[in-house]
């Protein structure tokens with residue numbers, strides 16, 4: 502198996518606002534440039550959420566079309582659309598942009614607390630999202646925020662609705678869901694079906710520690726403003742690319758290189774580029 506490291510940039514998200522992170526990209530050209538810089542630094546997957554120009558989260562088709570076009574104009578990073586959107590959104594709103602057939606889309610495998618809110622992913626919601634993902638031939642990334650979601654993964658694999666190889670993303674450190682600890686990461690990594698691959702997204706100040714563990718364990722890494730806005734304690738990051746650059750430095754120290762696009766496609770079982 503290739504040792505190449507997938508780095509996902511989650512540069513927009515649905516929760517962080519400009520007031521908290523002045524470099525948060527909102528307009529399509531800002532998003533295109535931000536993802537371009539992350540790609541130049543070594544990211545091969547761009548996890549995309551939509552925002553209105555005033556920062557309000559949206560999953561609206563036209564926003565995703567504009568973001569996707571701007572990103573594509575700047576760089577060939579693999580595009581992974583969020584289907585989680587923001588808490589409180591209805592499922593149809595969350596998945597309307599999938600008609601654009603991105604390379605990948607997220608699929609969260611259960612409901613969890615999300616700070617003061619509830620991130621709703623009942624089985625009917627999961628099935629609806631998965632059906633739409635399948636309809637457009639998109640590769641899913643299976644998002645696991647909490648232990649119970651691993652049980653739902655087992656259930657869906659047993660039913661044949663999901664199959665190995667698949668790619669997981671462990672989102673660790675959301676308040677109300679699984680904590681970003683080495684024990685949880687090890688437990689999650691051991692719990693997925695054989696042949697599957699995984700990424701970790703460590704939330705907040707645990708981002709770099711989780712990334713470092715994943716690099717050492719043979720997993721993959723997600724970084725970006727969606728998950729963390731500080732480069733280090735008390736210092737805001739001035740771009741998403743800074744996080745990617747740091748991950749690349751750590752990876753090289755332990756003998757892993759950032760994946761090329763061709764390697765990323767191979768690891769994720771995406772069709773080779775035309």
Ligand code: KMH
Nearest residue numbers: 515583584585586588607
């Ligand atoms: N914004 C979170 C409530 C995803 O992108 O698929 C959900 C989320 C997951 O970010």
Ligand code: ZN
Nearest residue numbers: 514583585727
């Ligand atoms: Zn997201």
